[in-house]
Amino acid sequence: MVREINSRNFIQEVINSEQAVLVDFWAPWCGPCRMLGPVIEELAEDMGEKAKFFKINVDENPEIASKYRISSIPNVMIFKNGEVVENMVGFRPKQDFQSAIAKHV
Amino acid sequence: MSERYDIAIIGSGPAGLEAAINAKIRNKNVIIFGNKDFSPKLIKAPKINNYLGFYNISGKELKNQFENHIKNMNINIVEERIDAVYAMGEYFALMVNQKMYEATSVILATGIEYGKPIKGEEEFLGKGVGYCATCDAPLYKGKIVAIIGYNKEAEHEANYVSELASTVYYIPMYKGDLELNSNIHIINGIPKEIVGEDRVTKLILNSEIIETDGVFVLKDSISPSQLVPGLEMENGHIKVDRSMRTNIRRCYAAGDCVGKPYQYMKAAGEGQIAGLTAVDEL
Numbered sequence: 001m002v003r004e005i006n007s008r009n010f011i012q013e014v015i016n017s018e019q020a021v022l023v024d025f026w027a028p029w030c031g032p033c034r035m036l037g038p039v040i041e042e043l044a045e046d047m048g049e050k051a052k053f054f055k056i057n058v059d060e061n062p063e064i065a066s067k068y069r070i071s072s073i074p075n076v077m078i079f080k081n082g083e084v085v086e087n088m089v090g091f092r093p094k095q096d097f098q099s100a101i102a103k104h105v
Numbered sequence: 106m107s108e109r110y111d112i113a114i115i116g117s118g119p120a121g122l123e124a125a126i127n128a129k130i131r132n133k134n135v136i137i138f139g140n141k142d143f144s145p146k147l148i149k150a151p152k153i154n155n156y157l158g159f160y161n162i163s164g165k166e167l168k169n170q171f172e173n174h175i176k177n178m179n180i181n182i183v184e185e186r187i188d189a190v191y192a193m194g195e196y197f198a199l200m201v202n203q204k205m206y207e208a209t210s211v212i213l214a215t216g217i218e219y220g221k222p223i224k225g226e227e228e229f230l231g232k233g234v235g236y237c238a239t240c241d242a243p244l245y246k247g248k249i250v251a252i253i254g255y256n257k258e259a260e261h262e263a264n265y266v267s268e269l270a271s272t273v274y275y276i277p278m279y280k281g282d283l284e285l286n287s288n289i290h291i292i293n294g295i296p297k298e299i300v301g302e303d304r305v306t307k308l309i310l311n312s313e314i315i316e317t318d319g320v321f322v323l324k325d326s327i328s329p330s331q332l333v334p335g336l337e338m339e340n341g342h343i344k345v346d347r348s349m350r351t352n353i354r355r356c357y358a359a360g361d362c363v364g365k366p367y368q369y370m371k372a373a374g375e376g377q378i379a380g381l382t383a384v385d386e387l
Contacts, residue, residue, distance in 0.1 A: 030240050032334075035191045035198055042194055059243065069304065071319060072231040072241050089231025091334040093192035093353055 002037075002044045002053045007061045015082040017052055020104040022097065024055040025065060025075040032091045033074040039094050040076070047098065050105040051078075080104045109207040110136045112383050113199055115190070115332075116214035117182050118144035119369045120360025122171055123376030124212045124383070125180050131384045136206065138199075139182045143168055144216065147369075156369050167369075190333045192353050210383045213333065213343060213351070213358040214376060217367065218326045223253070225299030226322060233305025236331055238262035238321040245270045248318040251308045253278060253296055259323035260284050266321070274308075274315055329362055340364075349379035357383050 002024065005013050014021050024040050026033035037055070044053035058065040058073060068077065068084070078086035078100055086100045112128050114121045117139020128135045142148050150164030159167060175182075190211055191198040199206040226234055235241045238252060239262055251274040252263045260275075264286045267273040273289045276296060283291060294312035299305055299320050308315050329343050330336045337344045337352035342364040349357045359375035361367045 027243065029243070031200070032189065032191070032237075032240065035193070035200075039193060065244070069232075071233050071244055071304070072235045073244070075231065087231075091189070091191050093335040094194050095354075096335050 001048065002041055002055050005054045005056050007064050010056070010061075010064055013052070013054060014079050017079070020051040020085075020101060021079040022051055022053050022101060023077050023079065024053075025058050025068070025070050025073055025077070026055055027057060027059045027073055029059075030073050036074045036076075036091050039091075040097070043094055043097055043101075047101060047105075051101050078104060107205065107207055109196060109209060110134050111208070111387055112136075112210045112212060112380075113197065113206060113208035114138065114212045114214060115187050115199075116216060116360070116362075118147065118214060118216050118360055118372060119171070120362075120372040120376035120379070121212070121214035122175060122180075123373040124214060124359060124380035125376075126175065126178055127377050127380035128384055129178050129180055131381075133384055133387070135180070136208065137180065137182050138185055138187055140184055141182065143171060143182075146216070147171075153369065187332065189331075190356075192333070192335060192356065197356070209387060210355040210357070211333070212349075212376075212379045212383055213329055213336075213356065213362055214360045214372075214379075215326075215329060215332070215362045217342075217361040220324065222328070223296050223299055223322065225301075225305075226320075229299050229301060229305050229320075232303065233301060233317075233319045234299060235319065235321050236323070236327065238266050238323065241319075241321075242266045242269050245319050247271050249316065250274070250319045250321065251276065251292075251315055251317040252321045252323060255279060255324045257281070257284075262321070262323060263289055274317065276308075276310070329358070347378075348382040349375055350382060355383070355386060 076088045077084050111133040112135045114137040125137045147164045185201045187199050189200045197211045246269045249272045250270040253276045255278045263275045267286045267289050275289050276292050294310035298309040300307045330338050343358040345363045357379040359379040360372035
């Protein structure tokens with residue numbers, strides 16, 4: 001399952017996580033983001049035990065978007081030990097995210 | 106939900122048409138996107154002597170032969186321009202403005218019309234460079250944005266961005282009247298390079314240098330890797346194997362877009378392989 005997070009629980013859920021974390025930065029007005037949503041959901045079904053999956057709305061959480069300098073969405077980042085280890089801009093096929101996560105679990 | 110086609114073919118040149126007729130012969134539900142002239146390159150060719158069976162034929166005459174052929178097989182070309190193809194896993198979503206088509210497989214036969222990227226364009230993609238101004242405009246609220254526009258449509262996007270950004274520069278790459286909001290700065294020059302460190306900071310033109318937070322490049326035809334996010338390219342062409350498979354499952358490519366030589370027969374042959382591989386792997 002992909003859970004929605006916000007600036008209040010971002011540190012606890014993402015930065016302090018011991019597992020690898022995938023974060024999908026999205027917004028409701030972004031067409032490609034809406035297409036990517038179900039792809040990430042599927043991925044979470046497949047790999048839910050290996051990593052954590054979150055999405056964050058950049059409209060509602062501008063401080064996180066600006067901290068990670070999001071300039072194009074969808075933007076998927078993978079965090080490990082609080083650091084961004086993968087930064088993938090734009091829609092991608094599921095397989096691309098799969099192999100990106102596999103590198104860090 | 107919309108109808109899901111077995112195979113969607115993008116492009117109506119020789120590669121796309123040959124893929125379509127072969128898929129149709131194998132009784133698949135096919136949709137082909139392109140235009141009624143099939144290929145602007147074809148109708149421009151004065152004489153063709155290397156298309157087997159048609160000695161000394163003009164491009165227009167060959168186009169008429171193609172037209173008869175597909176008409177006889179009840180293949181109709183859908184005159185719509187696909188903006189993006191998303192690999193959703195079990196199917197592909199093909200976007201046309203606000204509309205969406207679904208297909209189990211996709212054959213790319215887009216030719217090779219797209220211009221070269223500007224220096225720095227690919228390097229800064231997602232770090233200040235973008236291809237969809239309306240998608241990313243809210244992220245540039247109060248910032249400076251430069252828009253390189255290759256067509257009239259880009260003007261609408263520029264007007265939209267100008268309502269959010271602090272400053273918008275518009276660099277038209279075509280001639281004609283511009284319908285732009287009065288707060289947009291028009292710059293006449295040729296973009297040479299996009300520069301920055303970890304983000305875009307400047308756009309260098311032959312006439313001047315502008316400081317900017319973002320650069321949107323709004324082209325007529327986009328490169329295959331932008332059309333199909335995640336598609337692997339090699340030396341400016343789509344990377345395929347001998348069966349015309351790309352790196353994405355059930356996505357195939359044929360014709361000029363996969364590499365040289367740029368010839369009708371080679372394109373048609375590859376279209377046939379792509380069509381047959383697609384049918385086999387459905």
